[in-house]
Amino acid sequence: MSDAEAAPAPKRSRGGFLLAPFRGLSLPGRAAWALFWFLLVLVLVAWTVYFLNPIHVPWRHAMSWSRMGTVIALVVVTPLTLYWALRFWLIRYQSRFPDIDRAWDAGVRALRSNGISLRSTPVFIVLGCPSPELEQSLMDASGRDFLVRAVPQGPAPIHWYACDEAIYLVCSETGWISRLNQVVHQQTLKEGAAPESLTSTS
Numbered sequence: 001m002s003d004a005e006a007a008p009a010p011k012r013s014r015g016g017f018l019l020a021p022f023r024g025l026s027l028p029g030r031a032a033w034a035l036f037w038f039l040l041v042l043v044l045v046a047w048t049v050y051f052l053n054p055i056h057v058p059w060r061h062a063m064s065w066s067r068m069g070t071v072i073a074l075v076v077v078t079p080l081t082l083y084w085a086l087r088f089w090l091i092r093y094q095s096r097f098p099d100i101d102r103a104w105d106a107g108v109r110a111l112r113s114n115g116i117s118l119r120s121t122p123v124f125i126v127l128g129c130p131s132p133e134l135e136q137s138l139m140d141a142s143g144r145d146f147l148v149r150a151v152p153q154g155p156a157p158i159h160w161y162a163c164d165e166a167i168y169l170v171c172s173e174t175g176w177i178s179r180l181n182q183v184v185h186q187q188t189l190k191e192g193a194a195p196e197s198l199t200s201t202s
Contacts, residue, residue: 026087027086027090028082028083028084028086028087028090029083031082031083031086032079032080032082032083032086033079035078035079035082036075036076036078036079039074039075039078039079040075043071043072043075097157099156099157100157100158102152102156103152103156103157103158103159103160104158106151106152106160107148107151107152107158107160107162107169110148110151110160110162111148111160111162111167114147114148114162116147116148116162116163116164116167118167121162121164121165121166121167122165122166122167123166123167123168123169124166124167124168124169125168125169125171126138126168126169126170126171127171127174127177128171128177128180128181129170129171129172129173129181130172130173130179130181130182130184131172131173131182132150132155132159132172132173134172135150135159135170135172136150138170139161139168139170144161144163144165144166145163146161146162146163147162147163147164148160148161148162148163148167149161157171157174158170158171158174159172
């Protein structure tokens with residue numbers, strides 16, 4: 001017996017034929033079509049029950065052409081309104097700076113996991129750090145015991161440092177102040193290396 005013959009046939013899920021017309025549609029499209037068919041069936045059932053009721057008001061008095069047209073228009077317009085409302089609601093805002101958004105979200109999650117509130121804790125923005133190394137040295141020099149340290153890890157436009165007393169948003173290598181401090185720091189390193197090179201050759 002071959003493997004093809006031994007393999008069992010895939011089972012079809014019950015009710016799959018009911019979902020077949022909705023396959024390939026977006027969520028707003030599926031919701032709109034489902035609402036359309038629901039309203040259509042509801043209207044047809046209501047009209048049928050009303051028509052078969054022996055004590056109903058005569059059809060020509062209760063259901064004029066204008067009323068029927070209004071009901072049919074609502075059956076069509078309501079799903080369309082739902083479709084566009086869901087479509088606009090589900091659109092995700094595309095940020096111009098996704099790296100900042102990722103760093104911000106990572107910091108907020110770290111604060112939440114450590115029980116630090118953005119509402120009640122002072123927030124300080126630190127600008128001008130020319131490199132991550134100097135950023136670490138600066139924050140270590142503060143003497144604070146940070147529960148959140150350098151979040152997110154690695155290169156990022158902002159890093160979070162937080163303790164119970166304060167929250168620090170450090171912007172390293174960001175903006176002209178960081179660039180200016182970087183130039184000054186590099187120049188200082190060059191000037192400090194020059195005497196050392198002279199003494200080593202003497």
